[in-house]
Amino acid sequence: MNRVIIGSGVAGIAAIEAIRSIDSTSNITLIGDDPYGFYSRPGLAYFLTGELHDKALFPRTAEDLSKLNFRNIKGKVIKVSRAEHVLELKNESRISYDRLLIAVGARAMPLEVPGANLEGVLKLDHMSDAKLILKQARRGKTALVAGGGITALELTEGLLSRGMKVHYLLRRDRYWSNVLDEQESRIVEHRLREEGVTLHRHAEIIEVTGKNGKVAGVRLLSGQTLKCDLVAYAIGIRPRLALAKQAGLAIDRGILVNEYLQTNDPDIYAAGDVAQAYDPMSGRSILDSLWAPARQQGQVAGLNMAGRKTAYVKAAPFNVTRLAGLTTTIIGTVGRGRDDDLVGIARGDSETWRQLPDSMVAQTGFEVNRLRLLVGEKTLLGAIVMGDQKLSFPLEKMISGNVDISPIREQLLAPNAKVSDVIAEFWANRN
């Protein structure tokens, strides 16, 4: 049995581990086109801020990987011949498979304005992008960041910590409006300004202007021009679908897979950011761009590829991040609508956060400690915890476990309720 995995990210590595947990000898081949192999892509943010050395981003040593006993090929697959069960690589070599996993992830949406190809227009997708950003970041010079979501803030914080003057451009009126509520956006924006970031609202780049092939500034839709030495953007990501399209697999916005992470070709699986996985609970196929679901999907796909039929049970989407230095946990469903700052889904985002059913909002907090709950009929549907994180652990358990909150529902929804105290007491009494 030849099992081949395309993509060296967390889904691919988790799949290999899962296969090896069942079958220690069969052939496994990993083909990846990232020259750096497996590393923590979310960790690139902390490499940018200088909290980490780049070498620390690799969770596996060469020795760790060799223990998993697989063939590791650096290369790009350009064709899947499903009838023959053969892959063609860019270097013209051919590799046959019995079972295939496509875990090629997502890529940053390109900035599509004149001048976007000038030197100094940067995105944050891979290790190579992070290294390029650090090479071009200059103390005292001016950087301009465009986009919404987590990655745009990570770029802002990274460039700030490298001593650059940072201007942050929002196309509409507030930060990450499809996930955060207005007060949460304002908290983040206030903290950015305190750090010295200049915020521009209703600011949309229509042209990057250059001098001698390098960035010199931008022109905005309003007609305003801004001078800068570097433009960094994060306007969303999109699953890398070229291979699936070529292979004729069923796709929507990602590769469509059933709850066993199988595509419409039973010998081909997909997992991670590229997969749009069917969720039997909601009856929908959902895109996630989060590390934990990618790992879990890789594991489940690996088990299925090794013959142990296992369904992917989507956990309540959950992410912890730092927004302007403020630790923020997002659990379950918290927001709604679309965000004009993002062309694609944000990296570190889950579509489930925005499937808002009938619910009521209970919130509490002040300035930098803030808690917002989405209260359903019998359970909590979502929560966002900014600042103090004591409650995020019990909230995660309550939301993912569909804990019946009937005894405290009225207390939570009472005017001026001390929501955090109610939750803390409820949880402590349960345990």
Added chain:
Amino acid sequence: MAFLGLFKWDVDKHTVLASGQVVPDSARCVQCGICSYNCPIGIDVRAHAWSGEPVRHSQCLTCGECVARCPRGVLRFEATDLFAKAKS
């Protein structure tokens, strides 16, 4: 008070620092490695965060560097029963 059981760490931080162990919550972890990078004695805390196993390393100083520096709140201290019994 209901809070006491839940947030022992705050209530008696020093006791836990001396007698606790570092426990990871894998679902929060993105394997960035800040924990391992900052461990003064070189324990691979990140590997524990992948497997979900508490850091039961005999040389762990419970200094708290990894817990404090993790940007995603993956790590927390939990008191170990062994020491709790020895104390009482």
